[in-house]
Amino acid sequence: EAGVAQSPRYKIIEKRQSVAFWCNPISGHATLYWYQQILGQGPKLLIQFQNNGVVDDSQLPKDRFSAERLKGVDSTLKIQPAKLEDSAVYLCASSLVRLPEQFFGPGTRLTVL
Amino acid sequence: AQSVSQHNHHVILSEAASLELGCNYSYGGTVNLFWYVQYPGQHLQLLLKYFSGDPLVKGIKGFEAEFIKSKFSFNLRKPSVQWSDTAEYFCAASSFNAGNMLTFGGGTRLMVKP
Numbered sequence: 001e002a003g004v005a006q007s008p009r010y011k012i013i014e015k016r017q018s019v020a021f022w023c024n025p026i027s028g029h030a031t032l033y034w035y036q037q038i039l040g041q042g043p044k045l046l047i048q049f050q051n052n053g054v055v056d057d058s059q060l061p062k063d064r065f066s067a068e069r070l071k072g073v074d075s076t077l078k079i080q081p082a083k084l085e086d087s088a089v090y091l092c093a094s095s096l097v098r099l100p101e102q103f104f105g106p107g108t109r110l111t112v113l
Numbered sequence: 114a115q116s117v118s119q120h121n122h123h124v125i126l127s128e129a130a131s132l133e134l135g136c137n138y139s140y141g142g143t144v145n146l147f148w149y150v151q152y153p154g155q156h157l158q159l160l161l162k163y164f165s166g167d168p169l170v171k172g173i174k175g176f177e178a179e180f181i182k183s184k185f186s187f188n189l190r191k192p193s194v195q196w197s198d199t200a201e202y203f204c205a206a207s208s209f210n211a212g213n214m215l216t217f218g219g220g221t222r223l224m225v226k227p
Contacts, residue, residue, distance in 0.1 A: 033214065042117075042203050042217030043157075055212050091157065093215075100145040100164065100213045104157040 002026065004105030006092050012111045018080040021108045024073070025094030031055075033102060034067055034077050035091040043091055049075060050097065082112045115140050117206050119218035126194050127226050134189040134221050136204030146187040147205040147215070148178055157203070163187065174198070196227045 005024040013019050025032050031050050035043035046065065048055040051072040060067065064083070069075040079086055089109050093102040120135040138144060148160040161172025168180040178189045187204060204218040 031213070035215075040220075042205070042219050043215070044217070045214050048212060048214055056214060095213065098209070098213070100207050100209070101147075101159065101162060102213075102215060103159075104149075106156040 004092055004094055004103055006090075006105040006108055008108055009106060010109050010111075012113065013082055014113050015084055016081040018078065019082055019110060020076055020078045021090050021092075021110075023075045023077070023092030023105060025075075025092070026103055028096065029094035029103070030072070030097045031095045032069060032075050033093040033095075034075070035093065037089040037091055037107070039088070046077070079110075082110075084112050086110060087112045115206065115208075115211065115216045117204055117216050117218040119202075119204050119221050121221045122219065123222050123224075125224045125226065128196055129193050130225075132189070132191040132194045132198070132223070134202055134204075134223075136187045136189065136218055137185050138187065138204075138206045138216075139185065140206055140208055140216075142208050142210050145207045145209075145213070146178075146180060147207075148172065148176070148187075148189050149203045149205060149217075150200050151203065151220075152200045160189070160202075194223075194225050196225050199223060199225045 034046040037043040046060045047057040049069045067077045089107040091107045092105045095102045116139045146163040149157045163170045163180045171177045202221045205215045207213045
């Protein structure tokens with residue numbers, strides 16, 4: 001079974017630029033999560049989707065971050081404009097509906113200069 | 114508010130030593146508990162999970178954890194560590210009532226000396 005796919009794996013941008021990350025969950029997993037993991041900290045949830053609807057985005061800095069999952073499968077997370085403090089690994093995870101176990105992708109490491 | 118705390122940020126052990134990593138959680142209602150491991154350069158992998166039933170759960174690679182409800186704890190143990198266990202370990206919790214969203218602890222970086 002293929003795992004959660006993410007791209008790119010690494011991205012370096014300058015502050016105030018825009019960046020987008022892509023995630024393709026495990027086939028059949030209706031629930032998709034985006035987490036931000038700052039160096040030295042545990043992952044922090046940004047947004048949760050179920051199919052193409054947002055379940056929770058209370059931790060998403062909506063002035064600069066946006067996410068979508070238009071067809072209920074893959075998802076894109078965007079940052080516009082980026083700040084230095086956005087440097088982190090962005091993790092995507094997926095799960096079956098109403099089941100607690102999440103499967104994580106390899107992450108995208110973002111460096112903002 | 115839901116929270117997870119890990120007491121040890123860095124642990125250094127010699128091979129064959131026993132390991133115990135502490136984890137405490139603050140959650141209302143029924144809680145699901147997890148330990149994830151992140152080996153250098155790799156992504157998060159599930160070590161073990163507790164949903165209900167026997168409070169002593171066994172995971173991969175000889176790890177186990179014990180859920181002690183009265184102490185709000187879910188400590189990770191391994192009787193004899195190996196050099197290959199060098200990694201960062203994250204405790205996490207979720208609840209169905211909170212949409213199964215994971216709250217992670219700050220992580221414990223384990224270094225095993227050969």
